[in-house]
Amino acid sequence: MKKFFWGMVIGIFLPPIGGYIFIISGGMPVAAKGVPLPMERFIAKLAIDRAMKDDITRRSPLSSDEMNLLAGAKIYVKHCDVCHGLSANQPTFISKGLFPRPPQFFEPNQGLTEDPIGEVFWSVKNGMRLTGMPGFDESLSETEIWQVSQFLLSADKLPPSAQQVLTSEKL
Ligand code: HEC
Known part of the structure; x- marks a missing residue:
């Protein structure tokens, strides 16, 4: 019984003490530079997937016509390109200094054209x-x-008017 008691005490207090020692010894990465902690990516992804669960199947009430894509492009250059970029191979200064790095939506393999729109909507609405x-x-x-x-989902097939908004921003 006594052994059990001490086992419990150690079991309860050891993890927070260990965590405290880890932090005061400078083990915890706090600068924007560096690599993720073990399991950090996995846990963050799990938590985000869980939070978006109900919105993921939402459909856009708008049509993907030129007017909406053009409006989307204008919003993007006003509020998003500073982190998510305008074209391949040109990560912005801000994106290079953030952790985690913001995906560069115009880089090959980082676009969202295959993603469910409900997921994209959730991320923009709620942030992370x-x-x-x-x-x-x-x-x-x-x-x-x-x-x-919708603009992000159609980034590979934008009408010329929306492309024009991106090009003029780059100059
Ligand atoms: C200050 C920088 C910053 C700005 C401005 C910003 N984002 Fe982000 N965004 C990020 C970062 C960082 C992530 C990655 C988060 C992560 O890894 O969990 C992200 C993630 C996302 C995601 C999720 C991507 C994925 O792979 O699932 C979407 C969608 C998104 N941003 C869209 C936008 C849109 C649209 C705007 C403008 C209305 C915007 N962001 C503005 C930094 C930014």
């Missing part, structure tokens, strides 16, 4: 805590969030 990704719930209307989400 402890990453640089802001939530735009208070700043953009639902319509604007759908427009910029």
Whole structure:
């Protein structure tokens, strides 16, 4: 019984003490530079997937016509390109200094053209805590969030008017 008691005490107090020692010894990465902690990516992904679960199947109420894609492009160059970039091979200064790095949506393999729109909508609306990704719930209307989400999903087949918005921003 006594052994059990001490086992319990050690079991309860050891993990927080270990965590404290880890932190005061400088083991915890806090700078934006560096690699993720073991399991950090896995745990973060699991938590995000769980949080978005109900929104993932949502469909956009808007059509992907030129007017909406053009509006999405304008929102993107105003609020997003500073982190997510405008073209391949040109990561922005801000993106290079953030942890985790914001995906560069115009780089091959980093675009969202295959993603469910409900997932993109959720990310833009709510943001992601402890990453640089802001939530735009208070700043953009639902319509604007759908427009910029549709723009990202159609990034590989934009009408010339929307492409023009991106090109003029690059100059
Ligand atoms: C200050 C930098 C910053 C700005 C501005 C920003 N983002 Fe992000 N965004 C991030 C970061 C960092 C991540 C990665 C988060 C992660 O890894 O969990 C991200 C992730 C995302 C994701 C999820 C990508 C995926 O692979 O699932 C979407 C969608 C997104 N951003 C869209 C936008 C849109 C649209 C805007 C503008 C309305 C925007 N972001 C503005 C930093 C930013």
